[in-house]
Amino acid sequence: MTKTSHEADVAFIQALAELLREHDLTELQVKREYGEDDSLDVRVSRSQPASVVAQAPTTMQIPAAGGGAPAPGANAEAGVEDPAQHPGAVTSPMVGTAYLQPEPGSDAFVKVGDSVTEGQTLLIVEAMKTMNHIPAPRAGTVKRILVEDASPVEYGTPLMILE
Structure with a gap:
């Protein structure tokens, strides 16, 4: 050119x-x-405004009816709380495609119940053909994985819950 x-x-x-x-x-x-x-x-x-991003998790799961905020971890498995509001939520820093394993056919970076250290790779978000490793923000245990392998994610989408 x-x-x-x-x-x-x-x-x-x-x-x-x-x-x-x-x-x-x-x-x-x-x-x-x-x-x-x-x-x-x-x-x-470009990323969406926070008000739109906050609506995204409702398409991923249907929260049960009920009032008040549940105790941390008390009803997490039942899907009562909004994952984006969970204090241990790891959210996507960008728009892209989430991959739970380094390459097709290999083991996932982490699975539910795994203990992770701060900085350990949890998954990859691919954006514009660039693989971005998403590190654990702190040490903890993987309680929930909220995305499927090769699923599209928006900025702020909750990916995992660490406790």
């Missing part, structure tokens, strides 16, 4: 980012064809 083409691509990406803001979108993906073997694939995304 020439320098002029590169400058045009940067202007194109900036225009896509402006479209995200103007229309309050969270993601755009475009493929620009230049010729037979020359193209540009662009995915531009």
